[in-house]
Amino acid sequence: MYISIIIPTYNRLLILQKCLLALENQKITSNKIEEYEIILVDDGSTDNTLEWLAENKQQFPHLKIFQQNHQGPAAARNLGIDNAKGDTIIFIDSDLVVTENFLQAHINALVTGKKSLKSDRLFTYGWVINTCNFENPTNEPYKITDFSAAYFATGNVAIAKKWLLEAGKFDTQFQLYGWEDLELGVRLKKLNLKLIKCPEAVGYHWHPNFNxxxxxxxxxxxxxxxxxxxxxxxxxxxxxxxxxxxxxxxxxxxxxxxxxxxxxxxxxxxxxxxxxxxxxxxxxxxxxxxxxxxxxxxxxxxxxxxxxx
Incomplete structure (x- = not known):
């Protein structure tokens, strides 16, 4: 499989650095993953995100950067899909820091799920653990409040590109905060795609302490x-x-x-x-x-x- 990891970002430079470094340090343990690319779509950031990435591009050999005026994550993810080389898409957010076996876990679950269902109408959804620990976000334990009953949420999901195209990608009417991924999930459910939980693919969603x-x-x-x-x-x-x-x-x-x-x-x-x-x-x-x-x-x-x- 060729994997395209699509990440929309808007003014999240500090945690984005950790996000990208974690994706560059993946441990690939099987030949099921041919190659992977990281597609970052900057949604009009004003915090010097693009400048920092240009100065540090040598740290990110898998990274490809695309830009758009501020239009929201739906349009940003669609731009990523349109430019993705991979047959498999993984969506994460730019404030998510993953473990070193993240990619391998998703691919293992996709392969196993396909054999079990005798169908490729499936996608995998990993764990998202919320944390306020910026220095060591991956130290946070899983909590009951981290449970999600969502069918399709783009915080940590892997899916074949063809299903996104068949469903019609994200609706760009959703320019403000919320619902663009769950709405796409309704259309994916109509295509009879099955959700496969993948707790081994862990992402730590960082946010600052509430004030x-x-x-x-x-x-x-x-x-x-x-x-x-x-x-x-x-x-x-x-x-x-x-x-x-x-x-x-x-x-x-x-x-x-x-x-x-x-x-x-x-x-x-x-x-x-x-x-x-x-x-x-x-x-x-x-x-x-x-x-x-x-x-x-x-x-x-x-x-x-x-x-x-």
């Missing part, structure tokens, strides 16, 4: 996710999608009640969140902040839906 300065950006993400959720629902108007995007009366009641109709928000909860953060409980503070973050999301999805013609 109060992140709140405006997190709120904006939830607002964007609500808007993109409506596009998702327009394409696939099912109850399952409504549940996914939180456009149900259940979600409206749940987050409305928990936030006291928005009375518990980023301002009123700031003292509690600050107190928890100062005591080293930033993760707990983030989970509590999700009360008002989800309320922003629910309000956004309903507002966007009501604006439809």
């Amino acid at each position: 109060l300065e992140q709140i405006p950006q997190l709120i904006e993400k939830e607002i964007q996710r609500g808007k993109m959720g409506v596009i998702f629902y327009q394409k696939h108007p099912t109850w399952n999608v409504r549940m996914m995007i939180q456009m149900t009366i259940l979600h409206r009641l749940l987050w409305g009640i928990l936030s006291f109709g928005g009375a518990l928000n980023e301002e009123t909860m700031q003292p509690l969140l600050k107190w928890l953060i100062n005591r080293g409980q930033s993760q707990l503070a983030l989970e509590i902040a999700r009360i008002f973050l989800n309320w922003y999301n629910v309000k956004s999805v309903y507002a966007a839906y009501q604006e439809l013609p």
Whole structure:
């Protein structure tokens, strides 16, 4: 197999360096992998990503760089697919640091799955472990909160290129944050592709410790996710999608009640969140902040839906 690893990136230079170095240090233990390339699509970064890569290109012999104006990850991944030489595509995010057997694990699972199913209608999904440890992200243990029930998510997935082309690639209507990969997953499911879990292919998803300065950006993400959720629902108007995007009366009641109709928000909860953060409980503070973050999301999805013609 010839593998093309496609990575969209936007202003993530520091963790991107670790991401790319980990991919260059892969341990290939069988002849099932003929070759691999790393296709990085810069989505209009302004943090000197391209300049740093040009200065350090000797460290990344497998790397191929493509650029686009800021259009979002859907368009970036499509650009990567269009330029990929590989018959097998692996998608990861640019804040993911993988282990040395990452590629081999995905390929082993694809080969084994094909034999077991007697079909090549499959893709593999690896583990994504969340961590705040920038110095040694791969030291983080797997936690129950790292479990994902998603059918197709681009944080750590391997799939034959032909299925992406047959499904129609990513929908570039999704220019803001959220849902472009799960929407493609709905179309892949209609092609009867089976998800094969591959826990040996581990990626460590780094994000900084939660602090109060992140709140405006997190709120904006939830607002964007609500808007993109409506596009998702327009394409696939099912109850399952409504549940996914939180456009149900259940979600409206749940987050409305928990936030006291928005009375518990980023301002009123700031003292509690600050107190928890100062005591080293930033993760707990983030989970509590999700009360008002989800309320922003629910309000956004309903507002966007009501604006439809």
